[in-house]
Amino acid sequence: MDTQSQAQFAMPRINEPAPAFEARTTHGVKSLQDYRGKWLVLFSHPADFTPVCTTEFMAFAKHYDDFQAVNTELLGLSIDSYYSHVAWVRNIKERFGVDIQFPIIEDLSMKVAKAYGMIHPGAADTSAVRATFIIDPEGVLRAMVYYPMTNGRSIPEFLRLIKALQASDTHKIATPEGWQPGEKVIVPPPGDMEAAEKRADEGYECTDWYFCKKAL
Missing domain, CATH: 3.30.1020.10 (Antioxidant, Horf6; Chain A, domain2)
Known part of the structure; x- marks a missing residue:
């Protein structure tokens, strides 16, 4: 495997600094540094306008205030354009009555997805799998979970895990x-x-x- 391929399949590691990024989102340009001092849930989905992803995004949105209550921000990502993200967010609000309050990264170049090991060729070469990364206020990666393309995540579990991590850090x-x-x-x-x-x-x-x- 050549150096470029190794970089593509590199995986971040728990208890090490999360890979830095700066990317266009539905809420303007965001970087990892913007979340310093807060917990961050960075999560990828395979594609906009797909049913499983839609259920996940609505679940994240419905728990948005719960995440905020524990000093946690949400940040989505898929290898789709900014315009696709905007159209999908508007569609979810129109068709399902759910307001997506958090940003979604445009990652057409797959730069962020590759840095976080979201591209798994065995699942799809051009889509990010359902990956979730919990990053602490110091920018350290504390947990990561990968799901297959076919099955949605349980959003309350990520909220529970953040509370557990915070309790472990404090006590x-x-x-x-x-x-x-x-x-x-x-x-x-x-x-x-x-x-x-x-x-x-x-x-x-x-x-x-x-x-x-x-x-x-």
Whole structure:
């Protein structure tokens, strides 16, 4: 594989700086730097005016205020033109009564899509798969999820994940499967034998030395 092909299929990595970008969107030119100080959900879809993508965009829009409440912005992307995006947004509002309040990147050059590893030749050579990237206020990529062309994403899961990441950052804890705010969290396991011996007396809800929970 030549250098150009390797660059095309490069994948971003969790806990490293997210790839920088500057691109035209339906809300003017946007760059990653514009979102500094906020969480960002950057998500791609295969094409405008397609039914699965339409359901996803409406779901993101319906949860827009919920994302805003946790200091999070939304930014869509597809390898379509600005004019296609505008027409699709207007169509969604006219036909479904849903207002798309967040920007959508025009990526005809596929520059952003390639930087984020959104192009998967096994799925399609000229469309971005359903990829979702969660970027923290420092511009660090914290999570990424890829879906096939045929199946839509669950938008509430991304909102839940952001809340869990924020709780982990603030309280230095981990969260169990399906965790929701208000539920108990996982205390990091002890780092050595001495700490393991003391764990049972530290006031946590422990099943064993390595598995303890607490309320926030």
